[in-house]
Ligand SMILES: Cc1cc2nc3c(=O)[nH]c(=O)nc-3n(C[C@@H](O)[C@H](O)[C@H](O)COP(=O)(O)OP(=O)(O)OC[C@H]3O[C@@H](n4cnc5c(N)ncnc54)[C@H](O)[C@@H]3O)c2cc1C
């Protein structure tokens with residue numbers, strides 16, 4: 697059993713939880729993930745390690761409430777226990793040798809981009825962060841990113857925070873202004889990572905993407921996270937989740953994730969009381 701030490705609502709759809717898990721905290725690195733089960737009969741879901749405290753022995757997860765399991769998870773409170781919490785899994789994000797990096801996060805992907813940006817900053821790397829959200833009410837971790845970034849840009853699709861545009865707009869402006877990055881690291885929706893990669897290819901800047909959104913069981917057995925990288929077939933949970941963004945076949949990956957949409961909607965409808973009331 698793994699106790700929830702702290703629960704914080706970051707925005708109406710995103711929740712942060714700090715979990716007591718000393719053994720995972722001891723080994724965790726940015727880029728890695730855990731698998732959890734809310735209860736004995738629950739589905740296993742992968743969530744990325746958003747932060748860790750080796751001394752206190754805890755691990756932070758930040759999740760978006762999109763399907764049945766994240767809804768169930770969100771109903772738990774401080775003091776409650778998770779049935780399983782396994783990790784750290786996946787490969788850590790490589791930061792060796794980097795001097796100047798642009799970290800680009802989108803939506804809930806910002807939670808995963810944050811520990812990477814923090815590690816880079818701790819290692820003395822110049823970090824330019826670009827984080828994007830649909831509107832100002834969905835912004836989270838802005839203060840935390842600001843603390844560890846040499847430059848920060850918070851973009852909203854609708855401009856409700858004053859900076860209207862996609863993350864790619866801010867990145868293009870930086871590249872056009874002559875900023876030279878050793879690497880761009882981008883984490884967020886597949887479509888966002890696709891367009892970031894298409895942009896950086898034109899400027900010939902190495903780009904690392906995190907293929908977490910395509911994972912299902914995280915064990916290398918379900919095949920759900922199969923992704924074509926160059927001419928090779930890779931599994932995000934075993935070979936990744938980080939890959940060269942210029943080599944990833946995003947269109948195939950996007951098509952694959954859409955296969956699960958109907959199933960998720962059905963699972964959501966079965967568990968959502970508001971929906972049941974609506975159909976009655
Ligand atoms: C590493 C990782 C871990 C994840 N973990 C979880 C989890 O724990 N729980 C969970 O429920 N889900 C998780 N997801 C899924 C999640 O990222 C979904 O993709 C998420 O719902 C997207 O957030 P959003 O709706 O705010 O994004 P969107 O509103 O779709 O986009 C967010 C930002 O991306 C940029 N963007 C969008 N489209 C484009 C485009 N065409 N071109 C350029 N920029 C664009 C914009 O700046 C926008 O503000 C995870 C995803 C990743 C990458």
Ligand code: FES
Nearest residue numbers: 912913914916919
């Ligand atoms: S998530 Fe199932 S094989 Fe990788």
